[in-house]
Amino acid sequence: MSDSIASRTLPSAVTGLVGTATVLALLYFGRDVLIPITLAFIFSFLIAPFVRALRHMGLGQATSVCTGVLVVTVTLLAIGGVIVSQVSAMGASLPQYQDTIASKIETLDKLTRGTLGDLGGPAGDLIEHFTSDGASGPQPVLQNDGSVKTPVLVEIHEPALKPFQLLGKVITSVWPPLETAGIVFVVLIFVLLEHESLRDRFIRLAGGGDLRATTIAVNDAGERLSRFFISQFLVNLATGLAIWLGLSLMGLGQALLWGTMTAVLRFIPYVGVWMAALCATVLAAAVDPGWSLALMTLGLFLAVEIIVAQTIEPKLYGHTTGLSPLSVVVSAIFWSWIWGPVGLVLSTPLTLCLVVAGRYIRALKVLEIMFGELPALTLPQNFYQRVLSGDAHEIVTSAKRYMQHKSLAEYCDGVLLPALHLAHFDLKDAAITPEEEEKVTSSIIAVIEALSGNPKWWRKRKRSTVLTGEGIGRQLRAQRISDGGEWQGSFDVPPGSVVLNIAIGSQYAELATEILVRILQEQKIDARSRNFEELDQPPPPGARKEAVAIVCLISVDPLNDCEAMSDALAKMRVRLPDAKHFALLLPSPFENPDLKTCIFSEADHVSRSYDDVLQHCQTAMKGHAS
Incomplete structure (x- = not known):
């Protein structure tokens, strides 16, 4: 049997590895072709809403597309023009600040005890250039005859380039980016013109057999990408404007450059804005003889980024991408390794496409689990996993966060009870070891006591198995009785002030009953409990029928407890005719039993x-009471 499983698993693993290696090789060696096409498709998601708006205004398809592409082209050219002009102005003004830069570098060199001056490479050359006094040159040399001569420096210059040679060098340097930009815009135009046709072709190719699921996946990916890019573009634009205005008020030169660079570099996740901040801070340190302007510049970037990242972005598109923070970092590293700087910018939208594909394509489900923002385990699964590890403190912390917005009853319905049913399944399958049973027992008791406002962690608990033997419900009930008295409280209470809870069936019902008692007590209701076998016993001394307002019978297996529940209801109706009688049915949410046959008249x-x-x-x- 194991040999046959291994014979099927090994070829599948090898096939998966070969397929992954092939895809990586195609992405790497085909990047010159794939990068422009990918950029065109990404731009199409950004421009598509604008093109649709133009079409709704009455413009034709071709006119709308050309107008949208023209707007993008003009915008990019304007950004490039601003950056080039501002960089040129900054380069022309830098010689004015050479003395300030030299003074700052000398100060830093002293603070680092000469380490800064020992740097090699371009950084060392730049530091030496700024710190040199400009008077250094050839030193006089004493000749054999006693005369002193100064060597003459000889500089070798290449011959001046002819006009056509100069033009050829310029074209050679600018042709690759122009070629890429041209391919991007040509592909972008055709993608926008054939948007519906391309979508239909992709749906047919990816999932013609399940048209509905594939259509939902494609629409979901398109909407997420469009919302993400438009939101990110607006946020980055607003951030750049804030930096520009702030630096202008502080008097830093080329404030427009740093605002533009902030808006552009912020498309690079996490590090882009700090690249702009570092450059602006260095310029501020070069301009100002002191350090106040540099510190104010860095503080401006820090304040604006905190406000944007912690308040604006989470509300605007915090859950638009559906990516976890770790997946954003990992995807940035991966795509920058494959496609360089362009991959770094495109890492988030590309990973988003993979996550959306994993949501609707079963074979790619692993991608959604690994990179999606949704938790890998449901809350009940997470609860059960934690109790198996004996980590009650983490469960209580998570539960209190949950209960900041919801009640204890809702937490028990949505998390605690389903987790207990998961434990019950493992018990029936004999999948829980005695050591795990002990961990589950102590953890569940600790959690229920903490959530019900009675966290006596120092209590020495009686050792027992989790779901056998005495049972958790009886342990919790015994502890509550030891705190509240033999009969769980005094019988000297007003009429109609007690809710009597009775477990029907297994020990799970006793635990469910104890949970209900604590939920009611948390709402200041005098709730008490009795076991099913105690119904035939005489009532406690001093107990009065009129004190009971409600009798609630609880079952966690209604199909099997149907007859016992009906008998108990009839019996309690005779004993306490003036009280209201409730039946609480808590079947497993994982089995969906048909309870239509359980009619409790x-x-x-x-x-x-x-x-x-x-x-x-x-x-x-x-x-x-009224």
């Missing part, structure tokens, strides 16, 4: 959740 209300029975108990108690 004796019950005044049948609930399917803690939250629902809590609301009905509160309503009934108010009505009884």
Whole structure:
């Protein structure tokens, strides 16, 4: 059997490795072709809403596309013109600040105890250039005859280039980016012109057998990318304007350059804005003899980025991409390795496409799990995994975060009870070891006590197995009785002030009943419990029938407990005729049992959740009090 599994698994693994290596090789060696095409498709997502708006205004398809591409072209040329002009102006003004730069470098060199002056390479040459006094040159040399002569420096210059040679060099240097830009805009025009046709072709190619799922995936990817790019463009533009205005008010030269560079470099995740901040701070240090302008410049970038990243971005498109922060970093490293700086800029949208594909294509599901923002485990799975590890403190911390917006009853419905059913499944399959049972027992008790406002962590608990033996429910009940008295409180209470909870069936029902008691007590309701076998026993001394307002019978396996529930309801109806009688059914959410056959005519209300029975108990108690 194991040999046959290995014989099937090994070829699949080899095939997967070969396929992955092939894809990586195609991405790397085909980057000269793939980068322009990818840029064109990314730009199409940014321009498509604008083109659709122009079409709605009555313009034709071709006119709308050409107008959209023209707007993008003019915008990019304007940005490039601003950067070139500002850089030229900065280069012309730098010699004026040579003394300031030299003074700052000498100060830093002293602070670093000469380490700065020992740098080699371009950085060392630049430091030597700024710190040299300009008077150094050939030193006089004493000759044999006693005379002194100064060597003459000889400089070798290449002959001046002819006009056509100069033109050829200029064309050679600018042709590659112009060629890439031309390919991008040509492909962009055709992508926008054939947008619907390309979408239909992709749907047919990717999932013609499941047209609905593929259409949803393609539309989802397109909408996410469009929203992300438009939102990011607006946020980056606003950030650049804020930096420009702030630096202008501080009097730093070329403020427009740094605002533009901030808006452009911010497309690079996490590090782009700090590249602009570093350059602007260095210029401020060169301009100002002191350090105040440099510190103010760095503080401006820090304040603006914190405001944008922590307040504006999360509200505007914090969940638009659907990517986890770690996946953004990993994808930036991967795509920059494959495609260089362009890959760094495109890393987020490319990874987003893969995550959306993994959401709808089963074979790519691993991509959504690895890079998506959705948690890999559901809250009940996460709870159960933590109790298996015995990490009750982390569960309590997570539960309190959950309960900042929801109630204890909702937490028990959505997290705690499903997690207990997961534990029950493993118990039935004998998949839990005795050591794991002990961890689950202690963790669940600690969590329930902490959440119900009774976190007595120092209590020495009786050792038992998780879901066998005495059971968690009885342990919790015994501990509550030891705190509140033999009968869980005094019987000297007003009429109609007690909610009596009775477990029907297994020990899981006893645990579910104990949870309900603590939920009710957390809402200041006098809730008490009895076990099913205690119904035939005489009532406690001093107990009065009129004190009970509600009787709630709880079952976690209603299909098998149907008869016992009906008998218990009939029995309690005879014993406490003036009380209301509720049935709380808590079946496993993973099995979806058909409860249509479970009809309890004796019950005044049948609930399917803690939250629902809590609301009905509160309503009934108010009505009884009035």
